[in-house]
Amino acid sequence: MDVLNNHVTIRKFKSKPVEPELLDSILYSGTRASTTGNMQVYSIVVTTDENKRKELAPSHFNQPVALNAPVLLTFTADFNRFSKWCTMNKAEPGYSNFISFFTAAIDALLVAQNVCVAAENHGLGICYLGTTTYNAREIIKTLELPKLTFPVTTVALGYPNENPGLTDRLPLKGVIHHEKYENYSEAQIRELYAHKESLESGQQFVKENDKETLAQVFTDVRYKEKDNLFFSDKMLEVLKEQGFLESSS
Amino acid sequence: MDVLNNHVTIRKFKSKPVEPELLDSILYSGTRASTTGNMQVYSIVVTTDENKRKELAPSHFNQPVALNAPVLLTFTADFNRFSKWCTMNKAEPGYSNFISFFTAAIDALLVAQNVCVAAENHGLGICYLGTTTYNAREIIKTLELPKLTFPVTTVALGYPNENPGLTDRLPLKGVIHHEKYENYSEAQIRELYAHKESLESGQQFVKENDKETLAQVFTDVRYKEKDNLFFSDKMLEVLKEQGFLESSS
Numbered sequence: 261m262d263v264l265n266n267h268v269t270i271r272k273f274k275s276k277p278v279e280p281e282l283l284d285s286i287l288y289s290g291t292r293a294s295t296t297g298n299m300q301v302y303s304i305v306v307t308t309d310e311n312k313r314k315e316l317a318p319s320h321f322n323q324p325v326a327l328n329a330p331v332l333l334t335f336t337a338d339f340n341r342f343s344k345w346c347t348m349n350k351a352e353p354g355y356s357n358f359i360s361f362f363t364a365a366i367d368a369l370l371v372a373q374n375v376c377v378a379a380e381n382h383g384l385g386i387c388y389l390g391t392t393t394y395n396a397r398e399i400i401k402t403l404e405l406p407k408l409t410f411p412v413t414t415v416a417l418g419y420p421n422e423n424p425g426l427t428d429r430l431p432l433k434g435v436i437h438h439e440k441y442e443n444y445s446e447a448q449i450r451e452l453y454a455h456k457e458s459l460e461s462g463q464q465f466v467k468e469n470d471k472e473t474l475a476q477v478f479t480d481v482r483y484k485e486k487d488n489l490f491f492s493d494k495m496l497e498v499l500k501e502q503g504f505l506e507s508s509s
Numbered sequence: 510m511d512v513l514n515n516h517v518t519i520r521k522f523k524s525k526p527v528e529p530e531l532l533d534s535i536l537y538s539g540t541r542a543s544t545t546g547n548m549q550v551y552s553i554v555v556t557t558d559e560n561k562r563k564e565l566a567p568s569h570f571n572q573p574v575a576l577n578a579p580v581l582l583t584f585t586a587d588f589n590r591f592s593k594w595c596t597m598n599k600a601e602p603g604y605s606n607f608i609s610f611f612t613a614a615i616d617a618l619l620v621a622q623n624v625c626v627a628a629e630n631h632g633l634g635i636c637y638l639g640t641t642t643y644n645a646r647e648i649i650k651t652l653e654l655p656k657l658t659f660p661v662t663t664v665a666l667g668y669p670n671e672n673p674g675l676t677d678r679l680p681l682k683g684v685i686h687h688e689k690y691e692n693y694s695e696a697q698i699r700e701l702y703a704h705k706e707s708l709e710s711g712q713q714f715v716k717e718n719d720k721e722t723l724a725q726v727f728t729d730v731r732y733k734e735k736d737n738l739f740f741s742d743k744m745l746e747v748l749k750e751q752g753f754l755e756s757s758s
Contacts, residue, residue, distance in 0.1 A: 261630050264538040264623050287685055289676050291511040291620065296639045297731055300679055305686045312688050318525070336690075342727075345698050351724035354734020357528035358741035362614075362642055366662060369615060370637075372544065374513055381510050385681045388619075393611055404689045413615060429540050430549055434590070436536060437554045439561050440653045441585075449594050475600035478591075482546055485603020492607035493756065507742065 263381045268426060270385025271325040273418030277308065278331050281383060289378035295367040301360075302368035303338040304375075305403050305411075306331065315402050319395040320414065327389050329416035334392065334399060335372040337364030340408040355408065361504035365412045372413055385420035388413055394491045397498045407503040428456050510631040512630045517675060519634025520574040522667030526557065527580050531631060538627035544616040550609075551617035552587040554652050554660075555580065555625075564651050568644040569663065574636045578665035581596040583641070583648060586613030598618050604657065610753035614661045622663055634669035637662055643740045646747045656752040 287304060295301065307313055308331050316334075320326035339360055343353035354360075376386045392399060392414045399411045406486070434452040456462060462474045469481050479485070499505050536553060544550065555563055557580050564612040565583075569575035588609055590601035603609075614699070625635045641648060641663045693701070693745045705711060706723050714726045748754050 261538050261627050264627055265541050267541050267543070269543055279618075284681060288681055289510050289682060290676075291684060292514050292516050293624075294516070294518055294635075295745075296637075297727065298676055299727070299732075300684060303684050303686055303690065305690055307687075307688055309688050338684075341693055341698070341701075344693055344695075345702050346724040346728050348695055348698055349724035351722060351728040352734070353728055354732070354737050357734075359642060359737050359744055360732075360741075362744065363639065365614075366618060366639070369618040370622045373619045374626070376543075376621070377626055378510050378513055386543075387662045388543045388545075390612065390615070393608060402689075404681060406690065406692055409690065426541075427547055429547075430538055432533060432540060433550060435552050435587075437552055437556075437652075439556055439558050441552065441554055441655065441658070442652075443655055444590055444593055446593075446597055449590070449597055452590075453594050458577045473598040473600060473758040475595040475598035478546065478548065478629075479595050479600040479602055483548075483603070483609075485601070485606075488603050488606045488608050489756065495608055495611065502581075507738065 266426070268424050269387050270420045270422060270424070271328070271387055272420070272422040273385065274328050274421045275330070276419050278384065282330065286375055286378040286382065286384070290371040290375035292376040293370040295370070296363045299342055300367065301337065301339050301342050302371055303336045303341065303409065304371070305334040305336060306475060307334065312359060316331060316399065319398040319402065320389050320391040323389065323391070325416050326389060329387070329418045331417040333372075333375065333415045333417060334403060334411050335368040335413050335415070336405060337361055337368050337410045337412055338408070340406050343408055356503045356506040358499070358505060361372040361410060361499060367409070368412050372415060374413060379417055383419070384417055387416040389416060393495055396495060397501070400498070400502070410499065410502050412502065428459060430456070448480050512521045512626060515675070516629060517673050518636050519669040519671060520577070521669070521671040523577050524579070525668050527633065527667060533626055535627040535633070536630060539620040539624035542619040542623040544619070545612045548591055550586065550591050550613040551620055552585045552586050552590065552658065553620070554582065554585060565648065567599055567753045568647040568651065569638050569640040572638065572640070574665050575638060578636070578667045582624065582664045582666060583652060583660050584617040584620075584662050584664070585654060586610055586617050586661055587657070588613050589655050592657055605752045605755040606637070607754060608746070610659060610748060615654065617661050621664060622670065625664060628666055630733040632668070633659040633666055636665040638665060642744055645744060646750070649747070649751070651739070659748065659751050659753065677708060679705070687734065
């Protein structure tokens with residue numbers, strides 16, 4: 261399937277806005293994704309206003325792509341709307357808890373990927389911003405997200421102004437297991453990651469960051485334990501603030 | 510985009526197996542999805558063996574679709590493989606924490622949706638099994654999933670043996686917000702859910718369960734607070750067992 265197989269992340273966009281009818285058509289395709297019990301417990305906040313995008317940018321660590329894209333889509337787990345509907349219909353909603361958050365997050369993420377596929381099918385380019393969960397509290401404030409909602413990912417969207425090549429992937433056998441999980445031997449790991457380690461881009465990362473191995477670029481520079489622990493605590497705090505950590509005990 | 514817009518959930522499959530080459534091609538399209546830092550921190554466990562599928566079925570509450578489908582795909586957040594690679598390369602992995610779990614879950618879910626789109630594009634049918642997170646502990650045991658992995662969703666896959674119609678969705682404006690989240694008035698909620706409430710299938714649910722409103726079918730029968738609290742506690746326990754809740758404090 262060409263649209264899926266040719267996916268590349270786009271970080272430079274033309275200034276041309278995305279036509280509202282096209283955007284609606286893409287978002288509609290998103291909403292056709294499966295959701296738990298067909299409850300559709302997600303919302304999508306569309307940001308096109310330049311000032312609002314500037315307001316969001318620090319929450320995405322001012323990545324150039326966050327400012328450069330004409331559209332930001334914030335995919336949000338949302339049990340607020342559904343709970344309101346319950347309350348209005350003599351039903352007591354019970355969704356202030358972790359499994360409900362995760363259910364809503366799944367809904368939001370499947371919709372997000374459908375939206376990306378639809379966008380690329382129409383010649384648009386996309387970039388996922390993984391910063392969303394790191395700075396959920398700030399995004400919640402900027403987008404005025406109420407209790408029982410939580411932003412899980414953001415997609416930057418627009419007409420591509422670059423044409424990058426396909427990026428590397430592990431061999432298929434590296435991510436697939438048959439019947440049960442077969443844990444990896446050292447020899448297998450070496451084989452699976454050999455191509456990634458051989459790439460010039462990776463070797464440049466190693467050199468630029470004065471590291472010995474590509475793995476160290478990930479552990480010491482890009483995804484450090486200290487940061488991960490900080491953002492883990494923060495995300496759990498924000499889940500609590502948003503009303504998603506009620507406990508039975 | 511027809512493949513996306515015509516998606517329906519399939520719960521009855523032909524006994525015809527899915528050809529291994531076709532399955533590989535679909536899974537390959539899955540792996541072209543974006544992942545955080547291109548780390549690909551997910552694994553897919555493919556279950557086709559009938560005995561293994563029977564072993565998995567109780568973890569999916571013996572839903573007929575779990576036994577009826579010739580293929581079950583368990584999409585698993587996986588920092589085990591990546592961490593092994595780090596350790597082998599003089600790098601100290603720091604992924605035993607909640608944000609790393611959630612990052613890996615996002616990776617796994619975007620891949621899952623790509624796999625579903627590719628499958629439907631090839632004439633196959635799919636059904637998501639939301640039971641995966643409820644019974645993650647049992648699935649971990651059956652599939653021998655190691656520490657730093659966690660099953661986030663399962664897709665039942667095969668050739669469709671039914672032809673259901675499109676299911677209802679909220680109007681697009683009901684899930685989209687412009688520039689910021691606009692909270693819903695009671696009048697808006699009534700308007701958005703009017704179609705869902707009017708459907709015969711929903712009214713039958715209400716009658717069968719001796720309820721007064723459709724919302725009560727969700728809160729009192731299908732997604733009850735008591736169950737949600739039980740499965741929330743359980744999921745958090747299993748995340749801890751799998752090594753994903755290390756804290757800085």
